[in-house]
Amino acid sequence: MKRALLTVEHLTMRFGGLTAVDDVSFTAWDGEITAIIGPNGAGKTTVFNCLTGFYQPTVGRLLLERADGERFLLERLEAYRIGRDAKVARTFQNIRLFPRMTVLENLLVAQHTSLMRASWYSVAGLFGLANYRHAEDAAIEKARHYMELANLVEVADWQAGNLPYGAQRRLEIIRAMCSDPVLLCLDEPAAGLNPRESAELNDLLLLLRAEKGVGILLIEHDMSVVMRISDHIVVLDYGKKISDGTAEQVQNDPRVIAAYLGEEEVA
Numbered sequence: 001m002k003r004a005l006l007t008v009e010h011l012t013m014r015f016g017g018l019t020a021v022d023d024v025s026f027t028a029w030d031g032e033i034t035a036i037i038g039p040n041g042a043g044k045t046t047v048f049n050c051l052t053g054f055y056q057p058t059v060g061r062l063l064l065e066r067a068d069g070e071r072f073l074l075e076r077l078e079a080y081r082i083g084r085d086a087k088v089a090r091t092f093q094n095i096r097l098f099p100r101m102t103v104l105e106n107l108l109v110a111q112h113t114s115l116m117r118a119s120w121y122s123v124a125g126l127f128g129l130a131n132y133r134h135a136e137d138a139a140i141e142k143a144r145h146y147m148e149l150a151n152l153v154e155v156a157d158w159q160a161g162n163l164p165y166g167a168q169r170r171l172e173i174i175r176a177m178c179s180d181p182v183l184l185c186l187d188e189p190a191a192g193l194n195p196r197e198s199a200e201l202n203d204l205l206l207l208l209r210a211e212k213g214v215g216i217l218l219i220e221h222d223m224s225v226v227m228r229i230s231d232h233i234v235v236l237d238y239g240k241k242i243s244d245g246t247a248e249q250v251q252n253d254p255r256v257i258a259a260y261l262g263e264e265e266v267a
């Protein structure tokens with residue numbers, strides 16, 4: 001049965017006289033891929049920024065309900081608690097890896113918090129404590145597992161900044177997964193990718209959904225990605241929600257065709 005993971009109610013964000021997001025409500029279901037689409041300036045990134053604590057919404061309730069029953073009102077949490085406690089992870093439009101670290105090191109840094117906890121936040125923990133060694137082994141194993149899913153094992157020792165662009169995008173996504181999120185928010189993950197890299201991105205996101213059951217919320221302009229992998233699409237235009245449904249429903253919605261997609265792209 002479907003379970004609501006994120007329920008957005010009446011989200012409104014004003015910047016002075018400009019209403020960037022205007023009374024938007026939608027649900028993202030657990031274990032599903034939900035896309036937020038819309039023309040430039042429609043308010044997509046602002047929705048993400050409200051969800052991840054960069055902006056305090058002017059109005060609205062952002063309820064995250066985890067499978068264990070814990071509930072979080074994201075609009076009341078500071079950004080670090082949205083990541084740490086509510087388990088919402090995010091990537092950005094521009095890639096933010098550590099370019100001089102290797103692929104593996106990027107994935108281990110992402111698990112820094114659990115490693116520090118195992119070391120009891122003290123250098124004593126680093127010298128021979130079984131607890132720490134186990135945590136370190138587990139972190140390497142988790143990194144290896146995600147590198148396999150993202151087809152990055154062979155480049156584990158490459159500096160991240162030397163990877164092809166598509167591989168950097170996939171690394172960023174699996175780095176976010178290393179924090180065990182329940183909701184993964186991806187801001188234009190296909191931006192700048194060639195068709196082959198977009199297909200590899202699709203494969204990775206479908207694998208993460210199938211194997212990890214993580215809920216994915218993505219902003220994307222690339223319709224070859226959106227229409228192929230999304231379970232559910234929310235369309236914004238001038239800050240308002242104009243459509244909400246499956247890829248087929250949204251593609252056939254005259255308001256979407258008029259506002260955004262254009263008949264050519266729909267075909």
Ligand SMILES: Nc1ncnc2c1ncn2[C@@H]1O[C@H](COP(=O)(O)OP(=O)(O)OP(=O)(O)O)[C@@H](O)[C@H]1O
Binds near residue numbers: 018041042043044047
């Ligand atoms: N911090 C801010 N201060 C003032 N206006 C802002 C701010 N952030 C966003 N806006 C405005 O809010 C509107 C929505 O912007 P937003 O970036 O959310 O759109 P978007 O749908 O993500 O666009 P794009 O597809 O181009 O990234 C735009 O008019 C933008 O100029």
